[in-house]
Amino acid sequence: MDLIINLTLNGLATGMLIFLLAAGLTLIFGLMDVLNFAHGGLFAWGAYSGLWIYSQTGSFIIGIICAILTGFLLGIITEKWIIKPVYGNHVQQILITLGLMLVLSEMLKVIWGPNQITASPPDYLKGSWELGGVIIIKYRVFIILVGFLIFTGVQFLLKKTKIGLVVRAGVMNKEMVQALGINIQRVFMFVFMIGAGMAALGGVLLGPYSGVIHAGMGMEFAILAFIVVVIGGMGNFKGSVLAAILVGLSGSFMAYYVPDLSLAVNMLLMAIVLIIRPQGLFGAKG
Amino acid sequence: MNNDLLKLDKVETHIGQYHILQGVSFEVKKGEVTVLLGRNGAGKTTTLRTIIGLNPASKGSVTFKGEAIQSLPTYTIAKKGIGYVPEDQGIFAGLTVEENMRVAIQKDDEETAKRMDWILNLFPDLKRFWKKPGGLLSGGQKQMLSIARAYVNENELLLIDEPSKGLAPIVVEKVMDSIIQMKAETTIVLVEQNFMMASTIGDQFYIIDDGRTVSHGAMKKLKEDEEMKRKYLGIA
Amino acid sequence: MTAIVLVVAAFLLLLPFVYESRNLLILLTQVFVFSIFAMSYDLLLGFTGIVSFGHAMFFGIGAYSMGIFMKRFEPTLGYFFLAVLTTVVLTGIVSFLVGLLTLRLKSHFYAMLTLSLSGLFLVLAEKWRTMTYGNDGFTFRVPELFIDRTNFYLLCLIVMVAVFLILKRFTNSPLGRVLQAIRENEQRTESLGFHVLHYKIAASVMSGVLAGVAGILYAISLRFVNTSVFAMDITLDALLMTIIGGVGTLVGAIIGAGLIEFAHHWLTELAKEHWIFERWIIFFGIIYILVVMFFPRGIVGTLRTLSWNRKKQPAVKKEEKIAG
Numbered sequence A: 001m002d003l004i005i006n007l008t009l010n011g012l013a014t015g016m017l018i019f020l021l022a023a024g025l026t027l028i029f030g031l032m033d034v035l036n037f038a039h040g041g042l043f044a045w046g047a048y049s050g051l052w053i054y055s056q057t058g059s060f061i062i063g064i065i066c067a068i069l070t071g072f073l074l075g076i077i078t079e080k081w082i083i084k085p086v087y088g089n090h091v092q093q094i095l096i097t098l099g100l101m102l103v104l105s106e107m108l109k110v111i112w113g114p115n116q117i118t119a120s121p122p123d124y125l126k127g128s129w130e131l132g133g134v135i136i137i138k139y140r141v142f143i144i145l146v147g148f149l150i151f152t153g154v155q156f157l158l159k160k161t162k163i164g165l166v167v168r169a170g171v172m173n174k175e176m177v178q179a180l181g182i183n184i185q186r187v188f189m190f191v192f193m194i195g196a197g198m199a200a201l202g203g204v205l206l207g208p209y210s211g212v213i214h215a216g217m218g219m220e221f222a223i224l225a226f227i228v229v230v231i232g233g234m235g236n237f238k239g240s241v242l243a244a245i246l247v248g249l250s251g252s253f254m255a256y257y258v259p260d261l262s263l264a265v266n267m268l269l270m271a272i273v274l275i276i277r278p279q280g281l282f283g284a285k286g
Numbered sequence B: 001m002n003n004d005l006l007k008l009d010k011v012e013t014h015i016g017q018y019h020i021l022q023g024v025s026f027e028v029k030k031g032e033v034t035v036l037l038g039r040n041g042a043g044k045t046t047t048l049r050t051i052i053g054l055n056p057a058s059k060g061s062v063t064f065k066g067e068a069i070q071s072l073p074t075y076t077i078a079k080k081g082i083g084y085v086p087e088d089q090g091i092f093a094g095l096t097v098e099e100n101m102r103v104a105i106q107k108d109d110e111e112t113a114k115r116m117d118w119i120l121n122l123f124p125d126l127k128r129f130w131k132k133p134g135g136l137l138s139g140g141q142k143q144m145l146s147i148a149r150a151y152v153n154e155n156e157l158l159l160i161d162e163p164s165k166g167l168a169p170i171v172v173e174k175v176m177d178s179i180i181q182m183k184a185e186t187t188i189v190l191v192e193q194n195f196m197m198a199s200t201i202g203d204q205f206y207i208i209d210d211g212r213t214v215s216h217g218a219m220k221k222l223k224e225d226e227e228m229k230r231k232y233l234g235i236a
Numbered sequence C: 001m002t003a004i005v006l007v008v009a010a011f012l013l014l015l016p017f018v019y020e021s022r023n024l025l026i027l028l029t030q031v032f033v034f035s036i037f038a039m040s041y042d043l044l045l046g047f048t049g050i051v052s053f054g055h056a057m058f059f060g061i062g063a064y065s066m067g068i069f070m071k072r073f074e075p076t077l078g079y080f081f082l083a084v085l086t087t088v089v090l091t092g093i094v095s096f097l098v099g100l101l102t103l104r105l106k107s108h109f110y111a112m113l114t115l116s117l118s119g120l121f122l123v124l125a126e127k128w129r130t131m132t133y134g135n136d137g138f139t140f141r142v143p144e145l146f147i148d149r150t151n152f153y154l155l156c157l158i159v160m161v162a163v164f165l166i167l168k169r170f171t172n173s174p175l176g177r178v179l180q181a182i183r184e185n186e187q188r189t190e191s192l193g194f195h196v197l198h199y200k201i202a203a204s205v206m207s208g209v210l211a212g213v214a215g216i217l218y219a220i221s222l223r224f225v226n227t228s229v230f231a232m233d234i235t236l237d238a239l240l241m242t243i244i245g246g247v248g249t250l251v252g253a254i255i256g257a258g259l260i261e262f263a264h265h266w267l268t269e270l271a272k273e274h275w276i277f278e279r280w281i282i283f284f285g286i287i288y289i290l291v292v293m294f295f296p297r298g299i300v301g302t303l304r305t306l307s308w309n310r311k312k313q314p315a316v317k318k319e320e321k322i323a324g
Helices: A002-032 A039-057 A060-086 A090-112 A138-160 A162-172 A174-179 A184-210 A217-232 A237-257 A259-276 B044-052 B074-079 B097-104 B110-122 B124-128 B139-151 B169-183 B195-201 B219-224 B226-233 C002-018 C022-048 C056-072 C077-102 C107-127 C149-172 C174-184 C186-191 C196-222 C232-245 C251-271 C275-294 C298-323
Strands: A128-131 A134-137 B004-015 B018-029 B033-037 B059-064 B082-085 B157-161 B187-191 B204-209 B212-218
Touching: A002 A039, A002 A134, A002 A138, A002 A162, A002 A184, A002 A217, A002 A237, A039 A060, A039 A090, A039 A184, A039 A217, A060 A090, A060 A184, A060 C275, A090 A217, A090 C107, A090 C232, A090 C275, A134 A138, A138 A162, A138 A184, A138 A237, A162 A174, A162 A184, A162 B097, A174 A184, A174 B074, A184 A217, A217 A237, A217 A259, A217 C107, A237 A259, A259 C077, A259 C107, B004 B044, B004 B187, B018 B033, B018 B044, B018 B059, B018 B187, B018 B204, B033 B044, B033 B195, B044 B074, B044 B082, B044 B157, B044 B187, B074 B082, B082 B139, B097 B139, B110 B124, B110 B139, B110 B169, B124 B139, B139 B157, B139 B169, B169 B187, B169 B195, B187 B195, B195 B219, B204 B219, B204 B226, B212 B219, B212 B226, B219 B226, C002 C022, C002 C149, C022 C149, C022 C174, C022 C196, C022 C232, C022 C251, C056 C077, C056 C107, C056 C196, C056 C232, C077 C107, C077 C196, C149 C174, C149 C196, C149 C251, C174 C186, C174 C196, C186 C196, C232 C251, C232 C275, C232 C298, C251 C275, C251 C298
Parallel strands: B018 B212, B033 B187, B033 B204, B082 B157, B157 B187
Antiparallel strands: A128 A134, B004 B018, B004 B059, B204 B212
């Protein structure tokens, strides 16, 4: 029982981190038809910048805020200078975002060195609780809570605000949104910024969770996020959270029982989805 | 200054490598309904898309209320007071009727509320399906929603692309009636293949053929000109 | 263009007999190997408009097939051919499946699936230690014929020229024309009655098999194989070479391979002077982004456009004359 609960919590926490990455990917894809292969780079930048500030100031909260701001900033730069110039050309876009990924991860090595960096949670999130004989690690619960909070927040933004309404309308018909007098470029930038901020947040949360960060972590997590985006349906925000939890849980349980197959199982899941429901388990663009 | 609300002067438009519009010129007077006629593929839809900026003109000028708008982005053109009802109606299928209207509303003021009331009285169906997703509406209701959405802001000009397309004759009549009522409130450029509808609503007409405006005049005249109708519209 | 390539090839053929430099020979061998790899990539990206982010997996399959056969069995020509056969079969099957799964969907899916699948192969190579010796990899002996560096240099050169000519032929064939039509306008090609998916899968398989061949030669040249053959870097190499050289030209892939390999070599030397050159990939990344943004046709494509513009007037006149 103890084991099951812990594997579940572990899977949920990993799932939430993947969700933070995948949510931006799927939103950006849904609205702009851009698959941002540099998204993992934003994730890694969030981790490095946030944990660096955390180590300098000693405050994890300031670190997190700083990571999100880094994400916002890089998101704006990416949208304005990398994506916008090649907007409308799919092949060019895919190629250019991968190039950016390359530059972003190498820049990390230039600034913070090529070696991995260790990280640990702040004191108040260290350790664990014991509930009826079950040991629950605090930091995992923290990640799950933050993930849930962000999910609810974005869901509120999408469903209850005018900008969210415009985003949803834009996913369905970009031309019409513009013909109704809305500057879609500004909406693009907004969504890109939010997506990048979420990715960066995911990165900084991952640090103390896995204990170390390295420049390759962006690509590693991006692959999981791509799997999630396919399973959840490209452009489907709600689908992305469900798929992320699914991938997180399957990863966590497989890693315990058959560790060598954990990535393979997720790949298999993706292959099956591609065969039977290429629009994703939860439908595209919902 | 003359009283032309909209003026196109030798407009040319390219889409990709195709030279679609090769010289479209016409004037729209305030309060009138101008109908663009012509065969399929003549460039009528592209003309409307060029006005709203979705397929920007590569040559020539589009003047709205005395201001050149041909190189402005679509959303700025729309904000200047042009509403657009595309051929496929452009309904946001996953949004409710209410949300479809809310996306369109630019100002949250009394005037807009008044216009909203007016248009909903014209199309009571929309009020009935207020919370229903736009994708589930019938073809006629989608058309009404699209027109209402274009009208709700203080737009001085509406561009309406083939409102009768794919609708049952009885629904066409309904849509036609409503456009006639809107005539009193706003200026309209209408693309229409249904000659009965075009000739009932239209004040003046322009015929577009092979990307050029080839003929124009008062609608009344065209009704009697059998040869013109046969030549350009394939009807007799 | 083909003529120039053949002249250069003839020059390279004679090179080892007139100029003896082991280092240069090895470097050029690498250039040939990566030219094959980059051309296989160009067939996808340049001629069909398919973006693969996991081309390393075909390369790696080739490299590991050869390594494992040479290590487990005898380093003889017989086993060499068996390894080649295995590579062709494996890469063929994998590229067929990937194509079948994703090529009917938007271009993002192929990129995504290949990216994740190559990640899977990397993990497989790391974990299946009994076969692959994990991360550290293993050395192996090669058939006697390939021990001599000059012999192997010539083999790689011949294979490269052969692949170039075959692909040239292929892309100019009716099949190749259909592929380019797909790249230009997929729906239109479909509506002309071509079964687009079949053609795309054919391109995917051909490209995968050729990438496997490049992997085979790579493994023999190093006499060593480890998990790095499955790494993202290998895919990125192919991307950089094709893009910088010029997509859809084949020659561009060769030029790109030459440039990147030489620059790589040179920057590695410079890294001894200053650490920043260890991060040489950053320079390529930036150049790559700029090329994609401003010269999407790469070196060869841009040069061709330039010379085309200069020759345009007389060329058009000439055509008129022929027509008249």
